[in-house]
Amino acid sequence: MNFKTKLTIFLFTIILGFSSCNTDDVASEQNAENAVLSATENVSTSRVGVCSEVPGWASQNGGTTGGGTSAETAVTTYAQLKAAIENTSVKVVKVSGTITIPSGGRISFQDQTGKTIYGTSGAKLVSNDQTKANSGIIYVKRCKNIIIRNLIFEGPGAYDTDGWDNATLDDCQNVWVDHCESRDGVDGNFDVKNKSDYITFSYTKFSYLKTPKAGGSGGTDDHRFSNLIGSSDSATADRGTFRITFARCWWAPGCRERMPRVRFGKVHIINCYFNSTVSNKCIAAGFEANIRVEKNSFENVKTPIDLMTGLTAVSAIDNLFSGTSGNQVGKNTAFTPPYTIVTLDKSAVKADVSAGAGATFAGNTCGSF
Template identity: 65%
Template structure:
């Protein structure tokens, strides 16, 4: 009996050790992952790239997360400025017209545990979209899949829009099948880093939309129009170690006005008509990326960009323009570790590479 007692005690102690282990280790997200009931408070890092400027970006830091598993819980936590860290567990369906307005807040993190998704099935103009982030500062969005119903040209909403925000870090997310776009930036949004994030369209585009495009798989818009001249001096964005995957047709990204650093990314959509697009007064540094099976990897459009500097890139089985416009782009005011282009594909497609692959609020595999 004494031996059995000791054995039971040992097993209980071992179970306690397991319960205290860090459940946010950077393992690939799995759709069938069990839903965690424990709060993940690991992340302590700050953003690199443009989001490192003017005080840096670390969101809600190590505040204890509010765990959400339903739409009502998610909306309540996002709209409550007293909640500083929101942890999404499992798949949450955004109801028709339920796009969440995340406005006028500071110092907040929204992240997903392994396999977490926010999903919208609405393709109407008014009811589409997942989240609209406006007039916020020091925001982190990490390890979440944003899944829309597919592209349909109804002048609808993106999966996510960043509007008039500063110091935003989007890290290890996946945006796919947005109605209008996957992830857009507008109205003086500034000091933003998008790292280790994947963009894709897995669903066929819906034709015959009133906007006129039968294939609106246009992923990322930076600057909403040529007349939005208030964007001059803003829209400073770093895209680093991201992946524009199959299904993306254009806007990877399409840039107006901004100083945008496109560094160490993978582009690989055989249905593309344009990759990086240089619009009015765009100032683009396109550095050490890989373009595969792309048409017009660098689109100079109307040749009215301020500067398009393309350096160190690899082009494989591409057609169309691969060069800049002969003008030198801005010099980034920050330092990042720039990989050789030959290392980019393996790095971006690794198990903890681009996408919602880190399984929680962890800084592991988030450096650039």
């Protein structure tokens, strides 16, 4: 078999692997809970609710299946969205259109197991509040087996008031965040804290498009700090948790720091793309961080790897650096993942991730990772 024939077969296999399995308003906001229940529809037999290709740490500890093939509830308004997320009986939430989170209306998603929240093409959750008390879009606490896919989270821009992130995982286990975009969070874009474990972010894009607001009470005039893992060096209960994978994610223009900043945990950053020219530092290895930085592409950024403390283990393996300055190497030896993951060559990362990261799906589609 010649090279051209082999290449043709390979490309055809990739196309088949990414073929989708489709997913497919009711009531008024005055009775949102009833609207949620009446909006529940039978799942199309063509929709595959359990995606077998969940990559990275979220595939461990029994795996992550979310709401599986449960009936889905369609939402188009804030009241419907809030009611559906807070209703433990609703297992799959389908979001359409742009939904604005009112000031102080941050959604509290707590104490649930087995749920999928996904967006149709262009679905967006927007917050316009920059205050400490009333900012943020969603706070996920003590939840297990959760999938969040194909959603755009848009905040009002960075402002150091010790406010809220666009989204936060707090003491959650087995969460898969896939093909999402989080941008312009007040405090951060998407943080992970308090013993959260077995988390995967895949094909997710982080950016800041809005000018940061100076003069916040926290003292940082440019707080475009995207992703924080672990809230404090003194939070020693976090030891042994924070097993997190970032696979084919994109820290895009506007990000300044925390891409991510890590305390504790075993964090695998593989096949990700960093190209924010305003960066001060990218991956930050904080207190007792254990980070495997593998086959990523760093382009025109400062300090790709910041070795913040002496109590870290960072393995920097076969990464690509172009136009960067600052540290590129690791220190000590980080963990070896217990899972296997389909891996791109570092030279292919930029094209693949810049084309595929973000809310680029039509809905809750499955395809080979």
